[in-house]
Amino acid sequence: MNRARKVTGLAARGVALAAAFAAAAAPPYAAFAQDAQPQPAPAPAAAPAPAGLSESVAAVVNDDIISTYDLAQRMRLLIATSGIQPTQQNIGQFQREALISLVDEHLQIQELRSQEKQQKMSIVASDEDVNEELAEMARGNNMSPDQFARSLVGQGIGINTLKDQIRAQVSWQRWIRGRYGSRLRVGEDQVKAVQQRMEAAASKPQYQISEVFIDANRVGGPEAALSGANQLVTQMQQGAPFPAVARQFSASATAANGGDAGWITAGEMAPEVDAALEQMRPGQLSQPIPVRDGVYIIFLRDKRSGANASVVHLKQAAVALPQTATEGQIAAATATLETLRGQLTGGCGDIEAKAAKVNGVVAGDLGEAEIKDLAPAFRTAVETLQPGQVSGPIRTGAGLHILAVCAKRAGGAEAITPEQIESRLFGQQLSMIARRYMRDLRTSATIETR
Structure with missing residues (x-):
């Protein structure tokens, strides 16, 4: 039963650009704790290293170095795309997640480069592939690619930071699906x-x-x-x-x-x-x-x-009556609702319009509910009614009601x-x-x- 399946593009991850963060930081990560409006950038170039933050080694993955600048850039990207406001309490989580992602991506690219040599074929996504994904992301944000890039730079995120992430993710998804997808058999x-x-x-x-x-x-x-x-x-x-x-x-x-x-x-x-x-x-x-x-x-x-459940869609018309109402008040409300009930030609369809013309009567749509979850008085009445039928007056602690059954169906x-x-x-x-x-x-x- 194995069939060809569509590969979802990375743009389905939908980069959100709702949050903007300053590009420069004095002490490490201080910029992430302050909201700022994005400043227009002259060109979609990579953002410079944050002023006052010297670049050093954050991690080494086999022989590849991840710099503190790479880490800070990925943190900015993570913050901008997650919609989470950075605080002193969560900045450590952003740093850990950013570092884990960078380490994983370096391992993925290293593995793919090794496979390219062994199999003598191109596996890592090309610049053209990456640019196509970027263009799709831009469209998803109602921007042109240049506007999209400038928006990122305005948040202190170099466009190459996003490109590197895209390249690793697209390449890895294709490799996993290509290598194992054809071998998987769902019997x-x-x-x-x-x-x-x-x-x-x-x-x-x-x-x-x-x-x-x-x-x-x-x-x-x-x-x-x-x-x-x-x-x-x-x-x-x-x-x-x-x-x-x-x-x-x-x-x-x-x-x-x-x-x-x-x-x-x-x-x-x-x-x-x-x-x-x-x-x-x-x-x-x-x-x-x-x-x-x-x-x-x-x-x-x-x-x-x-x-196995039964679901009913109800509308009602009601006259408010306190629990202390006299027999005369109850009789008058009953007569009013019985008269209204006799005027309903469309059952559920016209109960609200007809009730609006009667003083003291309020109508509304109760929506769908399982019959077993209804109040006992309502449940008893509804169990015997069919769609289009209207109940007689039902007394509750809040008043007197008639119920119109719009639909009945099995649950699930x-x-x-x-x-x-x-x-x-x-x-x-x-x-x-x-x-x-x-x-x-x-x-x-x-x-x-x-």
Whole structure:
């Protein structure tokens, strides 16, 4: 069932240019703690080394040197693209992430150069490839390539800093997919096994999520992963965009899509994630969730009922009545709603328009809800009604109501196709291979940080 798959360009990572930071710094990293408006640059040239910050060696990766200027530049790029405001508390995390990324990219380029010699073929992305990615990024930000480059320079980021990142990422993605993608086989038995698990879980709620996964092996262990995740949660609670954070910090295959993992069912994620999702509401950001290999941060975008649930879409018209209302007041409200009910020719469709013409009656759309979650009086009435029908008056502590049933349906959603399952499994396997490959490169390399 192996099929050709489209390779998503690096521009899907979507460089965000909302934050601007000064190019010069007095003490190291002082510039990152101050907001500043970007200044127009005369040309898209590389930014000069920050004044007052002498360049020295930050790390050595085998025989390659990463300078403190390289590190400061990558930190600026990371800050500008993540949407996270730099503070004294998180600047260390930016420095660690920037250094880890630079080390990984040096290892990747070294490995690819070695493979080029062995296989006598070009593997590393060309300048033309990199410029195409830059142009796509510029279009995504409604800019021309020159405007895009000047915007970066105005934030103290040399264009070559972004080009180096693009070159490493594009080259590595192509190499992993080219070397291993053609060898991977997602068998029909694997697809059927997933389908069977999904059918068995069809009655369970389904969740539409975005994810950030901090790989403990990449960042220096479980404690470092948990500490970094806590800082990211704090920043997102303060307004940092989840997709931008995912693109820059997540080790998951979904990072290129801003962490979008789509709809999942219980059992597809680690048990710790499943347990957290059960307690979350749509629109909620989780606290860090430690798992075996790292830490997850989950944003629950939406939730829907399982296939065994019944979902109803309701509108109502109501007369407010206190619990102390007299029998005469209740009788008058009942007569008013019964009269309105007799005028409803379109059921759910015209209840709001007709109710607006009756003094003392308020109408509104209650939206969708599972029947089992309705208030007992509403649930009893709705269970026997069909779409287009209207209930008789229902007494509650707030007043007297009539309910119009707009629609009824079984919960859940259409089953995912075998092709979608295969694509998801393929992506998961390829991501696992890439992570293992990088782990082996780090293990065998000589890396010295200073």
